[in-house]
Amino acid sequence: MEPKILWEPDSEFIKNSNLAEFVEWLSSNKGLDFVVSENARENVENYKNLWKWSVENLEDFWESVWEFFEIKSYSDYKTVLDERKMPGAKWFEGATLNYAEHAFLKAGEGEAVVYVREDGLRRALTWSELERQTAAFAAWLKDMGVKKGDRVVAYCSQVPEAVIALLATASIGAIWAAVGGEVAPRAVIDRFKQLEPKVLIASDGHFYNGKEFNKLEDIKTVVSGIPSLERVVLIPNLYESHDLKLSIPLHYWEETVDRKEKLTFEPLPFDHPLWVLYTSGTTGIPKPIVHGHGGITVEIFKGSFHMDFKEGDRFLWYSPPSWMMWNTVVSGLLAGATIVFYDGSPLYNFLQPLWQICEKEKLNIFGTSAPFLHGCMKFGLQPGSQYDLSSLRMVGSTAAPLSPEGFEWVYRNVKEDVWLNSASGGTDVMTGFVGGCPILPVWSGELQCRWLGTKVEAYNIEGKPVINEVGELVIELPMPSMPLYFWNDKDFSWYKESYFSMFPNVWWHGDWLMITDRGTAIIFGRSDSTIKRKGVRMGTLDFYKVVESMNEIISSLVVEVKGKIFLFVVPAHGIEVNEELKEKINRALKENLGAYFVADYIIPVPDIPMTLNYKKLEVPIKKILLGWEVEKAVNLDSIMNPDAVFKVVEAAKPYVEQLEGE
Structure with missing residues (x-):
């Protein structure tokens, strides 16, 4: 039996979506006759046709994304994709660009970054201040001898300085990696030591669930465990004075950004490393996943068809810097959105803080995890009647599958007319495989679609795609944001073992998935459990x-x-x-x-x-x-x-x- 439709976008919502605008652009510029109806149910078949084109004509689709979003490159690419192979596909060879430059192309007059701490402290950076500090920190890094390809790492909570440091690092072609302040020093050393970083940026402490966490001793432990480090930059988040004695030079954040510089960007090859993300690492050494400037830039823009970021949106997706969703929030800058961070426990004060921020910061997009929404449901919260959520357009859910009861709780207790965007993807590709679509209905317990340009299938035991049956989640064709490689795994042996050991030449993700005949998706948890x-x-x-x-x-x-x-x-x-x-x-x-x-x-x-x-x-x-x-x-x-x-x-x-x- 078909599940209940909980929400349908109205005609205005559909017409104003990035996806509808893209379809119109395809018609005007590429002569493609795809249709977006003002009726969401009619778009079920319309979207299927668009998705089919995007994966069958992979090169045409990604070139259209490049042109539609006017990706800024300093040189022309020779081909969109050299060969449809995994791993090792080469995208947009010859193009030179910089991820960080795209974060400033839609800079506005108002706030770019907002920071709210658990104890109520609020700080904000305007676009001009974000640009000034990014330029200053980039110049400081260069003065300290950090060059293209060197590593800069951060051990901090959700402080805005981390955003500046990431953009500055990327602007000069150095490589970024971050771990949240909640992670124990041993795990931080495990992750960073293999990168041999030159500079560590660290915050002195944070609040979490009503407790104060002083991180100075942990910072000392991390520094002593990573011999390659040459300097530490300390961000004073909780304390004004510090008694931190290290074996290497210590700098305070203010001194690194206390100058006026012009922000410049190093033109980099499409596959130049941007950052290293880590999988959870619960059963061994975390996979150090290397993503490239170009792959992440085009994927973030493509993802805006499914997240529907708009210029001027106010956007929070709760995530510490250990998790890819923190990088996704930072990437909201590419759409010209104001990005908002909450530094604390979402469970504090009876699960209220994130809903309070929705109201006070007038969030348009609020993302969280399915466990958080399930917790609110169990706790009997009714955010819609407790807070003014009139600005809220989308509620995002990821990290684990959201139950049908969780879906229905959102529409009953948060907002009747809100787009619930439940998505599933991976740190591995820094994006979603299946999830939201602003032109389609939301069915209870189901993810709305397979994302464009992503050849997702559910494979049965014989390695054949099936519909309306549970199978292994696989990706049959390359994506630009697939890992360039794992750090220190240049022969791809660890990479191949991780993703290509189940089905030859097909990416195996390790989740159970069902694709329905309506094109929706249901995730059933990890297939290895x-x-x-x-x-x-x-x-x-x-x-x-x-x-x-x-x-x-x-x-x-x-x-x-x-x-x-x-x-x-x-x-x-x-x-x-x-x-x-x-x-x-x-x-x-x-x-x-x-x-x-x-x-x-x-x-x-x-x-x-x-x-x-x-x-x-x-x-x-x-x-x-x-x-x-x-x-x-x-x-x-x-x-x-x-x-x-x-x-x-x-x-x-x-x-x-x-x-x-x-």
């Missing part, structure tokens, strides 16, 4: 949809160990996980998933362990319960709540011992 009983497979998300829809349960985690299903549940306040509740849970699993998928063990725990990217630790927990040492199964420095790992393992111990006894 699938529950398999008597030959029947079930995604973990199917369990969570059932269990977490119950008022008695806040969160859950499911793993299969030695043929038994272990279901860990976090009960709501005051609820006891007794036999009666266990029977109720299993009845619901039986009714919704089938008799094979009732839990053998239902175990109460205080918290579910999560990565810094808000993903549940299914595979590491399974490995530990199978006998792996904790340290080998999971990198605890990469976990948001490492105590939860031990609590889950301890709670499972008697059941595991019982299994071993059998």
